Amino acid sequence: MSDPGKTPRTVPRASATFDEYTLSEIRRAAATGIYDIRGAGAKRKLPHFDDLLFLGASISRYPLEGYREKCSTEVVLGTRFAKKPITLKIPVTIAGMSFGSLSAQAKEALGRGASAMGTSTTTGDGGMTQEERQSSQTLVYQYLPSRYGMNPDDLRKADAIEIVIGQGAKPGGGGMLLGQKITERVAAMRTLPVGIDQRSACRHPDWTGPDDLEIKIEELREITDWEKPIYVKVGAARPYYDTALAVKAGADVVVVDGMQGGTAATQEVFIENVGIPTLAAVRQAAQALQDLGMHRKVQLIVSGGIRNGADVAKALALGADAVAIGTAALVALGDNDPHWEAEYQALGTTAGAYDDWHEGRDPAGITTQDPALSARLDPVAAGRRLANYLAVLTLECQTIARACGKSHVHNLEPEDLVALTIEAAAMARVPLAGTDWIPGVTGRF
Amino acid sequence: MSAHHAIDLATGTVRELNAALHALSPDTNQTLWRVSNPRGLHAIAAGVDAPVTIEIDGPVGYYCGGMNKHASIVVNGNAGVGLAQNIMSGFVHVKGDASQSAGATGCGGMIVIDGNASARCGISMKGVDIVVKGSVGHMSAFMGQAGSLVVLGDAGEALGDSLYEAKLFVRGSVASLGADCIEKEMRDEHRALLAAKLEAAGLTGAVDIGEFRRYGSARTLYHFHVDNVSSY
Numbered sequence: 001m002s003d004p005g006k007t008p009r010t011v012p013r014a015s016a017t018f019d020e021y022t023l024s025e026i027r028r029a030a031a032t033g034i035y036d037i038r039g040a041g042a043k044r045k046l047p048h049f050d051d052l053l054f055l056g057a058s059i060s061r062y063p064l065e066g067y068r069e070k071c072s073t074e075v076v077l078g079t080r081f082a083k084k085p086i087t088l089k090i091p092v093t094i095a096g097m098s099f100g101s102l103s104a105q106a107k108e109a110l111g112r113g114a115s116a117m118g119t120s121t122t123t124g125d126g127g128m129t130q131e132e133r134q135s136s137q138t139l140v141y142q143y144l145p146s147r148y149g150m151n152p153d154d155l156r157k158a159d160a161i162e163i164v165i166g167q168g169a170k171p172g173g174g175g176m177l178l179g180q181k182i183t184e185r186v187a188a189m190r191t192l193p194v195g196i197d198q199r200s201a202c203r204h205p206d207w208t209g210p211d212d213l214e215i216k217i218e219e220l221r222e223i224t225d226w227e228k229p230i231y232v233k234v235g236a237a238r239p240y241y242d243t244a245l246a247v248k249a250g251a252d253v254v255v256v257d258g259m260q261g262g263t264a265a266t267q268e269v270f271i272e273n274v275g276i277p278t279l280a281a282v283r284q285a286a287q288a289l290q291d292l293g294m295h296r297k298v299q300l301i302v303s304g305g306i307r308n309g310a311d312v313a314k315a316l317a318l319g320a321d322a323v324a325i326g327t328a329a330l331v332a333l334g335d336n337d338p339h340w341e342a343e344y345q346a347l348g349t350t351a352g353a354y355d356d357w358h359e360g361r362d363p364a365g366i367t368t369q370d371p372a373l374s375a376r377l378d379p380v381a382a383g384r385r386l387a388n389y390l391a392v393l394t395l396e397c398q399t400i401a402r403a404c405g406k407s408h409v410h411n412l413e414p415e416d417l418v419a420l421t422i423e424a425a426a427m428a429r430v431p432l433a434g435t436d437w438i439p440g441v442t443g444r445f
Numbered sequence: 446m447s448a449h450h451a452i453d454l455a456t457g458t459v460r461e462l463n464a465a466l467h468a469l470s471p472d473t474n475q476t477l478w479r480v481s482n483p484r485g486l487h488a489i490a491a492g493v494d495a496p497v498t499i500e501i502d503g504p505v506g507y508y509c510g511g512m513n514k515h516a517s518i519v520v521n522g523n524a525g526v527g528l529a530q531n532i533m534s535g536f537v538h539v540k541g542d543a544s545q546s547a548g549a550t551g552c553g554g555m556i557v558i559d560g561n562a563s564a565r566c567g568i569s570m571k572g573v574d575i576v577v578k579g580s581v582g583h584m585s586a587f588m589g590q591a592g593s594l595v596v597l598g599d600a601g602e603a604l605g606d607s608l609y610e611a612k613l614f615v616r617g618s619v620a621s622l623g624a625d626c627i628e629k630e631m632r633d634e635h636r637a638l639l640a641a642k643l644e645a646a647g648l649t650g651a652v653d654i655g656e657f658r659r660y661g662s663a664r665t666l667y668h669f670h671v672d673n674v675s676s677y
Contacts (some may be wrong), residue, residue: 051597147550147569150531152492152512179668191552191571191590192609196667199607201588205568206508206527206546219508219527222463223492 036268039101039357039367040327041169041260041304046277048260048305049314051424052417056403064402071398072408075322077299078160078229078252081221085229085252086138086159088322089118089124090394092191092312095257095303095326096162096233098124100177100186100266101357102330103374104131105382106366107405109333111135112379113386117394122162122324124264125175125200127189128154135379142232143220145174145201148190152223160253161220162231163213165204165242167226167361168261168304171235171275174202175265177358183369214249231255232359236281236304237274243288247298255324258304262327264367265358278304278315280427283414286319287429295319296410309396316397317412318428325393332389333382334364450475455482459489469495471515485525490518493535495573510537513554522547529556532573545582548575551592557646564601569593576646577578586611587623597652605660613660614639618654625666 006015014020025036057063064071078085094114099107101124108131115137122140123132127149133139141158143150177186177198187194195408196220207216217230232246233255246254258278263271275388282302289295302315303324315323327335336344338351343363347354357367365376404416418433419425425432426439436442450590452462462480469475473495483489489510490499491511501509504522510529516536523541532551539547542560549565551573558566558575564582567575572592580598587603589611599617606623612635613626622628629635636654643649 075578147531150550151533151552152494152514152531155512193667197669198610199588201569205565205587206530206549212507212526213505215526219488219491219511222459222488223512225464225467226460 008275009301025338037265037358038271038355039262039264039266039269040271040355041212041262042272042275042277044272046305047279047421047423047427048277049279051279051420052314052430053420054310054313054317054400054404054416055418057139057405061405063405064407066399066402069402070407071402073394073398075299075410077231077301077322080252080298081226081250082160082229082252083225083227086120086136089180090390091316091320091322092117092306092390092393092399093119093140093301093322093324094121094329095261095324096122096124096328097326098126098264099129100124100126100182100190100369101134101367102247103365103368103377104129105374105377105379106330106333107132108135108379109377109382109386110329111137111139113329113332113390114138114212116383116387117390119390123158125164125177126186127151128157129189133157135383142233145204145222146190147205148200151331155220155228156224158228160229160231161224162233162255163216163220163251164233165324166235166237166257167233167263168235168257168275168278168281169263170266170270171203171237173266173270173274174276175200175263186369189275210245210249213245217250229253231301232322235261236276236278239276239281240284240288242290243285243300247289247292247294253296253299253301254285254289255301255303256281257301257324258282260305261303262330278302278306279424282315282318282320283427283429289319296321306393308401309393309398312393312397313400313409313412314417316409317416318414321410328389329386332386333366334377334385335362335366337364340364442445447468449477449479451479451481453481454484454486454489459486462489463491463493466490466493466495466497466499466516469493469497471495473497475662483522487525490516493518496535503650504541508581510535513537523560524558528558528575529554538610542579543577547577551575555642555645561598565583566648567611570594573574574642574645576642576648578648583620584623589613593638593642595639595646595657605662607666608660608662610662612638614642615660616656619658619660622660626660627660627663629659631657632656635659 013125075088120138121136140160179195229252231253234242236258259275299321302320340363362368364372417430466496478499483503485506487506493516494514496515498517500519506525508527510518514533519535520539525541526538526544528547529537530549532554534554538557543562545563546565547562549567552571555574558577561579566581566585570588570589570592576595590609593612596615600619602620603623605626
C-alpha cells in the first residue's frame with residue numbers, strides 16, 4: 001500500500017470556460033450591479049489579417065525593384081459626385097475620434113501627424129475644434145446622431161463629411177461620455193450642463209432607413225453646394241447590404257469599421273459580442289461594390305485593428321481603397337506607453353492594457369480632459385511620432401506590393417493572398433495556403 | 446426697395462435655387478424671394494446664411510430650411526420630415542402641418558407651425574424655440590438640451606423623454622411624460638419666458654398663458670446610476 005503522503009497529485013486545474021478573467025468579472029459584477037464600461041475595441045482572439053499571407057512573385061509574376069521602381073500610394077476619395085474630391089498621399093487615414101474623449105493636445109497631434117504625411121484626420125462626436133481644423137490639412141467632419149456641435153459653418157470648413165451610422169465596436173449602440181470629461185469647454189460645444197454624464201444617441205434624429213438617408217445626403221450636398229465628398233460609415237454587421245444601401249443612397253465613400261475598431265466608452269459585453277471582425281467585413285463590402293459595378297467608383301475605407309503595413313496591404317488586396325486607424329494612432333502618440341507604468345499600476349492596470357479611457361485619468365494625457373494630464377502630451381513631438389508611424393505603414397505596404405509586382409498599392413488583389421486557416425479562407429474568400437480550396441466558393445480541397 | 450425674386454421650381458431646380466440663395470452676401474439687397482411649385486421637393490432653402498425672406502407657395506419635402514441662419518422662411522403649405530433641422534438662427538413659419546422631427550437638433554432661431562407637428566418635434570433641440578399652434582406627436586423634445594417647445598394643443602406620448610435643459614410648455618393634454626420628464630411649477634420667470642416666445646410667434650393676446658403647464662427635466666438621470674436602470 002502506498003504512503004498517502006507521497007501519492008502523486010494532479011495540479012489545480014483552471015477552467016477554460018470559467019477562466020481567471022471571467023471569474024474576476026463575475027465577482028466585479030456581483031459587487032457593483034453594473035456592467036463594465038471601457039474604451040478600445042474587441043480584445044478577444046479573432047480571425048484577422050494575421051491569418052493571411054501574400055504569395056509574392058514567382059516565375060509567373062515578376063516583382064518590382066525595391067528602392068528603385070515606383071509603387072504609388074495616392075488615393076483619391078469622393079470622385080463619384082463631389083466637386084472637390086480629396087487626394088491623400090498615403091492609403092492610411094485617421095479615424096474619427098472626438099474632442100472630449102481625447103484631449104485638445106491629442107487632437108492637434110493627430111492633425112499634425114496626418115498632415116505631415118498628406119493624409120486626413122476626422123472629427124468625432126463633439127464637433128470641430130479650431131485646433132484640429134488648423135492642424136489638419138485635410139479634415140473629415142463627422143455627422144453623428146447626437147449632432148453635438150453641428151453647424152453649417154464647420155460643415156463648409158470641412159474637406160469631407162462622414163455620416164456615421166455606426167462603429168465597429170458597437171454597431172447599433174450610442175455612447176456615453178462620463179461627467180468627469182464634460183468640462184466647461186466640452187459642455188459648451190455640446191450645449192450641455194457641465195459635469196453630467198452625456199448620452200450620445202444611437203439613431204439619427206431626422207431620418208430612418210436607406211430611403212431617408214438618400215434625402216439626407218442630398219440635403220448635405222445642397223448645404224455644401226455639392227463640393228464635399230460624403231462618406232457613410234457603418235459598423236461591420238451586414239457589410240454587403242449596408243455597403244449596397246450606402247451606394248444606393250448616394251455615398252461617395254463607404255467606411256466599414258470592424259469589431260476590433262475602438263470606442264471611447266462602451267459596455268464590454270457590447271464590444272466583445274456585437275459585430276463581425278474586420279477580416280470578415282472587408283471582402284463582403286468590396287463584393288457589394290463589385291456586384292454594383294461601383295468598385296473604385298465609390299471608394300471603400302476599412303478600419304478596425306489595422307496595426308502594420310501588412311494589414312494595410314491585405315485590406316487593400318481584399319478591395320479597400322484605404323484604411324483608417326484609431327487605436328494604433330493613439331499608441332503612436334503615446335497611449336499605453338510603458339513610460340507611465342507606475343501610474344497605470346496605480347490605476348489598477350498595466351501599460352498595454354489600460355482601457356478605462358472614459359474615466360479621464362489617462363497618464364499619457366490623451367484620453368483625458370484633465371489640464372495637468374493633457375499638458376503631458378506635446379502635440380509637436382506626438383505628431384512627429386504619428387507621422388513616423390504612418391511612414392512605416394506606408395513603406396511596409398509598398399514593400400509587399402512591390403514583392404507582388406504592383407506599381408500601385410491598389411493593384412494588390414485577392415489573387416495575391418492565401419489563408420492560414422479555414423476560417424480566414426472562408427471570410428476573405430482566398431484559398432487555404434497550399435490548396436485551391438476557398439470554403440463556400442470552390443468545392444475542391 | 447429691393448426686387449422680388451421669383452423662382453419657379455416647375456421649371457428651375459432646387460440646386461439652382463439654393464445656389465442663388467447661398468451666393469447672397471450678408472448685406473444683400475435681394476431680400477425678398479418667392480418660390481412657386483415646390484411640389485414636396487426636398488432641401489428647399491437649405492443652408493441659407495443671409496437675412497432674406499423666402500416665401501414658398503406650396504408643400505415642401507424633407508429638410509426645408511435645414512441649418513438655416515438669419516433667413517425668414519414662410520411655407521404656405523405643409524412641410525415634410527426634418528423641417529429646419531439644426532436651424533441656427535432666423536425664423537421658419539409653416540402655415541400647414543409639419544411631419545416628424547420638425548426642428549430636430551435646432552440650435553437657435555424660431556420655428557412656428559400653424560397646424561400640427563408629428564412625432565419627435567424638437568428632438569435633441571439645442572436652443573431653438575418651437576411654437577406649435579396645434580398638437581405634437583409622440584417623443585417630442587426627446588433628449589432636448591436647450592431652447593423651448595410651446596404647444597398650444599396636446600402632446601403625444603413620452604413627451605420630453607430623457608430631457609436635459611429644454612423648457613416645455615403645453616396648453617392641452619399630455620398623453621404621457623417620458624423618462625425623467627416631470628411637470629414643474631410655473632413661476633413668474635417661466636410665465637415671462639412663455640410670454641416672450643408667444644410674442645415672438647405673433648401670438649400676444651391670442652392665448653391665455655395661465656392655461657399652460659410647464660414640463661422639464663427631473664435631472665435624476667444626469668448621472669448614470671444602477672438604481673435608475675428601470676427608467677431606461
